[in-house]
Amino acid sequence: MSFELNGVFYQTDKEGYLENPENWNKEVAEYMASTVDTELTPEHWQVIEILRDYYQEYGYPPQVKVIVKTMQKRFGTEKGNYKYFYQLFPKGPYLQAYKIAGVSNPCKWM
Amino acid sequence: MEAIQPRHISDEIKGFLKNVDFNTCLTCGTCAGGCPVSGISGELEGWDIRKVLRKLVYGMVDEIVDSKFPWVCTGCGRCIHACPMKIDIVYLMKIMKKLRDRDKVPGILHKGVLKVLETGNNMGIPEKIYMDVLDIVGEELREQPGFEDFNLPIDKDNVDVAFYPNSKEISADSDDMKWYWKIFHAAKANWTIPKDNWEAVDWGIFTANDEASMTLAKRKIDFVKSHNIKRLILPDCGGGSLGARSSIEKWKAKDPSLAIDYLYIYDIFIEYMKEGRIKVDKSKNTKIHTWHDSCKHGREAERMFGQGKYDEPRWLLQQCTDNFVEMHPTRENAFCCGAGGGAWAGPYKEERNYYGRKKAESIKNSGAEVVVVGCSNCRDQILRGLKPKYNLNIEVKYIWEIIAESLIME
Ligand code: SF4
Numbered sequence: 154m155s156f157e158l159n160g161v162f163y164q165t166d167k168e169g170y171l172e173n174p175e176n177w178n179k180e181v182a183e184y185m186a187s188t189v190d191t192e193l194t195p196e197h198w199q200v201i202e203i204l205r206d207y208y209q210e211y212g213y214p215p216q217v218k219v220i221v222k223t224m225q226k227r228f229g230t231e232k233g234n235y236k237y238f239y240q241l242f243p244k245g246p247y248l249q250a251y252k253i254a255g256v257s258n259p260c261k262w263m
Numbered sequence: 264m265e266a267i268q269p270r271h272i273s274d275e276i277k278g279f280l281k282n283v284d285f286n287t288c289l290t291c292g293t294c295a296g297g298c299p300v301s302g303i304s305g306e307l308e309g310w311d312i313r314k315v316l317r318k319l320v321y322g323m324v325d326e327i328v329d330s331k332f333p334w335v336c337t338g339c340g341r342c343i344h345a346c347p348m349k350i351d352i353v354y355l356m357k358i359m360k361k362l363r364d365r366d367k368v369p370g371i372l373h374k375g376v377l378k379v380l381e382t383g384n385n386m387g388i389p390e391k392i393y394m395d396v397l398d399i400v401g402e403e404l405r406e407q408p409g410f411e412d413f414n415l416p417i418d419k420d421n422v423d424v425a426f427y428p429n430s431k432e433i434s435a436d437s438d439d440m441k442w443y444w445k446i447f448h449a450a451k452a453n454w455t456i457p458k459d460n461w462e463a464v465d466w467g468i469f470t471a472n473d474e475a476s477m478t479l480a481k482r483k484i485d486f487v488k489s490h491n492i493k494r495l496i497l498p499d500c501g502g503g504s505l506g507a508r509s510s511i512e513k514w515k516a517k518d519p520s521l522a523i524d525y526l527y528i529y530d531i532f533i534e535y536m537k538e539g540r541i542k543v544d545k546s547k548n549t550k551i552h553t554w555h556d557s558c559k560h561g562r563e564a565e566r567m568f569g570q571g572k573y574d575e576p577r578w579l580l581q582q583c584t585d586n587f588v589e590m591h592p593t594r595e596n597a598f599c600c601g602a603g604g605g606a607w608a609g610p611y612k613e614e615r616n617y618y619g620r621k622k623a624e625s626i627k628n629s630g631a632e633v634v635v636v637g638c639s640n641c642r643d644q645i646l647r648g649l650k651p652k653y654n655l656n657i658e659v660k661y662i663w664e665i666i667a668e669s670l671i672m673e
């Protein structure tokens with residue numbers, strides 16, 4: 154499967170995750186967000202940035218506990234808690250946050 | 264007219280098959296009668312284990328190797344347990360898996376084996392994420408009363424027991440680790456978990472990859488020896504216990520200096536209770552509890568090592584509740600949940616759920632409100648597979664979850 158943005162084709166797997174996380178960019182994130190009924194706000198972007206940072210550094214997406222902890226470190230406990238995370242991504246990390254951040258599901262790495 | 268040509272069977276296959284004497288098979292069908300795969304629909308419609316054996320007798324090895332059957336069979340051992348001629352069907356199915364080309368092993372199992380060989384865990388989780396997760400879970404535990412001074416012992420020398428986590432716990436169900444940690448903490452246990460090669464569960468046993476299983480077991484032996492650890496705890500049921508144990512025993516047979524002491528998770532908790540190191544409050548568990556006998560801790564452990572873990576978990580459970588019922592059938596006759604042999608991580612969900620109908624029936628008929636288990640794959644299959652599929656009105660809990668939640672902290 155694939156989709157097209159500004160003349161560029163992006164491959165996805167059968168669950169709609171970006172096939173190659175290296176091809177991710179902000180437009181891809183906006184597109185992915187639309188497939189999971191999400192309108193990206195600056196608050197969403199803060200989480201996505203953490204996911205991307207982690208992925209870029211370790212080649213692996215962070216677990217939800219790690220995301221929440223990093224949020225806490227960067228923005229304080231007001232944003233660094235599970236309730237806040239799930240308010241932003243009610244469908245959960247894998248179905249929503251990972252997909253938008255283009256890092257797919259960890260099982261894919263296997 | 265063309266004469267029928269006898270099939271050519273390679274020496275490799277002949278070598279494997281000569282360990283099983285098909286001539287003694289009575290074709291009685293007892294094996295198929297007790298096997299939850301019988302009656303399956305879809306691609307395997309009309310197949311059952313007796314027919315599979317007859318096909319093998321006729322030399323139709325490729326048909327079996329190319330089919331789903333060996334991957335839908337969970338290696339539960341119910342067939343061989345009942346077989347009057349004790350034909351080793353579990354071994355045969357293992358050989359059928361072994362003969363599958365590695366790039367055609369269904370789903371993620373073989374990729375997981377490659378990952379664990381390369382990175383030390385089935386999901387290839389980097390060390391940084393492993394350590395971060397352990398850190399955070401430890402921090403969360405310290406926020407709970409009674410555990411303020413909890414410290415996770417990583418790579419400690421000269422301890423009593425080593426305990427391995429699995430990648431499911433590190434990648435998703437991290438809170439599940441708190442239950443073990445709480446018990447170890449309450450018992451003032453001298454224990455450790457490894458920093459490298461920390462994967463508990465050996466997927467080599469699920470793909471019939473003996474070389475991988477041996478490598479993984481050797482890593483555990485080396486860890487225990489190099490840190491001068493007294494005993495290794497065997498967690499989970501298939502890959503973590505029976506698989507690891509078989510390979511540890513093979514190493515010992517090759518070289519007695521590689522022998523290590525190991526024990527099952529139940530044994531260590533029984534020890535703590537009997538020594539009075541942990542105390543539990545029975546009044547916390549008033550619902551009706553039942554015990555799920557996993558095939559690899561029960562029947563298969565009994566067949567391979569002479570003793571199944573039937574009484575130990577029941578004893579533990581009865582320390583935690585007065586409300587216990589048995590399922591029927593139970594103990595060595597119990598049905599596998601359907602997750603065994605790697606089926607939980609495998610791609611054949613429909614077949615797995617069909618398989619599990621027998622367990623679901625046993626659970627329903629028992630009237631239990633809480634099904635207690637001793638393995639993460641059994642837990643996931645009963646909770647996430649069978650419960651929704653068969654509308655089971657149950658909670659599914661680990662035995663260590665119940666112990667941890669009933670601890671009396673002094
Ligand atoms: S139960 Fe044993 S003897 Fe009977 S058909 Fe099965 S393998 Fe043959």
Ligand code: SF4
Pocket residue numbers: 294297298299300312335336337338339340341342343352353356
């Ligand atoms: S091991 Fe279990 S699942 Fe496999 S054939 Fe025997 S009874 Fe059936």
